[in-house]
Amino acid sequence: MVTTQSDSVLHGSPYRADCPTRHILDRIGDRWTVLVVGALWDGSARFSELRRRIEGVSQKMLTQTLRGLERDGLVRRTVHPQVPVRVEYTLTEAGRTLRAPLRALEEWSIAHLGDVTASQEAYDRAD
Amino acid sequence: MVTTQSDSVLHGSPYRADCPTRHILDRIGDRWTVLVVGALWDGSARFSELRRRIEGVSQKMLTQTLRGLERDGLVRRTVHPQVPVRVEYTLTEAGRTLRAPLRALEEWSIAHLGDVTASQEAYDRAD
DNA sequence: CAGGATCCAGGCCGATACTG
DNA sequence: CAGTATCGGCCTGGATCCTG
Numbered sequence: 543m544v545t546t547q548s549d550s551v552l553h554g555s556p557y558r559a560d561c562p563t564r565h566i567l568d569r570i571g572d573r574w575t576v577l578v579v580g581a582l583w584d585g586s587a588r589f590s591e592l593r594r595r596i597e598g599v600s601q602k603m604l605t606q607t608l609r610g611l612e613r614d615g616l617v618r619r620t621v622h623p624q625v626p627v628r629v630e631y632t633l634t635e636a637g638r639t640l641r642a643p644l645r646a647l648e649e650w651s652i653a654h655l656g657d658v659t660a661s662q663e664a665y666d667r668a669d
Numbered sequence: 670m671v672t673t674q675s676d677s678v679l680h681g682s683p684y685r686a687d688c689p690t691r692h693i694l695d696r697i698g699d700r701w702t703v704l705v706v707g708a709l710w711d712g713s714a715r716f717s718e719l720r721r722r723i724e725g726v727s728q729k730m731l732t733q734t735l736r737g738l739e740r741d742g743l744v745r746r747t748v749h750p751q752v753p754v755r756v757e758y759t760l761t762e763a764g765r766t767l768r769a770p771l772r773a774l775e776e777w778s779i780a781h782l783g784d785v786t787a788s789q790e791a792y793d794r795a796d
Numbered sequence: 797c798a799g800g801a802t803c804c805a806g807g808c809c810g811a812t813a814c815t816g
Numbered sequence: 817c818a819g820t821a822t823c824g825g826c827c828t829g830g831a832t833c834c835t836g
Contacts, residue, residue, distance in 0.1 A: 566774075566777075566778035566785070567700055567703060567778065570774065571697075573695065573698065576694060588817085590817065600810055601810095602810070603808090603810080613789050613792040614785045614788055615784060615788030621818095626817040626818080627819085629817080629818060636781060636785075636788075640777065643777045644774075647693075647694070647697060647771075649770075650766065651693035655692075658741045658742060658763075660742075661740065665739070665742075715797085715798085716799080727831080728798090729799095729800095729830070729831090732798085732799060751797095753797040753798080754797055754798060754836080755798090799834100799836095800836105803830105803831085804830095805830090806828090807828080808826085809826090810823105810824095810826105811822105811823090812823085814819105814821080815820075816818095816819090
């Protein structure tokens with residue numbers, strides 16, 4: 543509902559507090575979302591598998607991140623009724639489209655990491 | 670905390686806690702960095718101008734964000750010795766290269782906002 | 797005008813214990 | 817195995833006051 547507005551959103555300022563893109567940025571913003579999407583890129587994975595793959599993520603944060611992604615329709619959660627329970631997470635079609643922009647960011651990071659680090663050191667050395 | 674070595678990190682998993690790309694993601698992660706870069710895209714701007722353009726940013730956060738970007742070599746800060754002081758912020762060459770990946774993200778947001786919102790509502794309605 | 801310094805509330809997130 | 821629930825520390829970030 544909120545989406546169907548003039549194209550002013552496109553060219554207009556995403557700097558407005560009410561801009562819908564901010565909400566998305568908030569999602570991408572948190573470190574784990576990006577890493578979870580990355581970890582799911584080459585196929586589905588179980589909960590504990592993700593937890594092992596993504597170093598440093600707590601169980602709480604992983605759950606929370608997965609719930610958020612599921613709510614956004616970017617990740618599908620499938621429960622296989624077995625004992626013990628088996629839960630699989632997979633990227634949806636929409637989730638897979640996230641790959642391109644995230645990849646762009648990642649590549650930028652890798653390409654510019656050296657420069658950024660050097661700049662930081664120079665900045666810190668000077669007063 | 671500062672790592673900088675071992676090129677294995679480059680091609681290795683960005684899921685490792687020590688991966689340098691995380692540092693970049695942390696920067697991009699916070700809402701203000703993205704918005705500041707966006708606000709500076711069409712030229713330099715003064716402090717108060719930025720503050721006006723970016724709705725909702727506090728003086729503290731704007732300063733902090735600009736300092737961070739300057740330290741990273743993405744923004745150049747120029748002080749014009751006048752009374753009152755005039756300070757101009759401009760994107761550096763490196764900073765300008767950020768445009769492409771950020772743009773990609775922004776476009777993804779706009780393109781998928783509708784779907785995401787719909788998915789959220791469905792998720793919340795169900796149980 | 798462009799910021800530094802400080803106080804403080806709120807949330808983020810980890811650690812821990814418990815369930816189906 | 818795949819979570820839920822809860823407590824608590826810390827850090828973020830806003831509000832406010834002050835400076836050159």
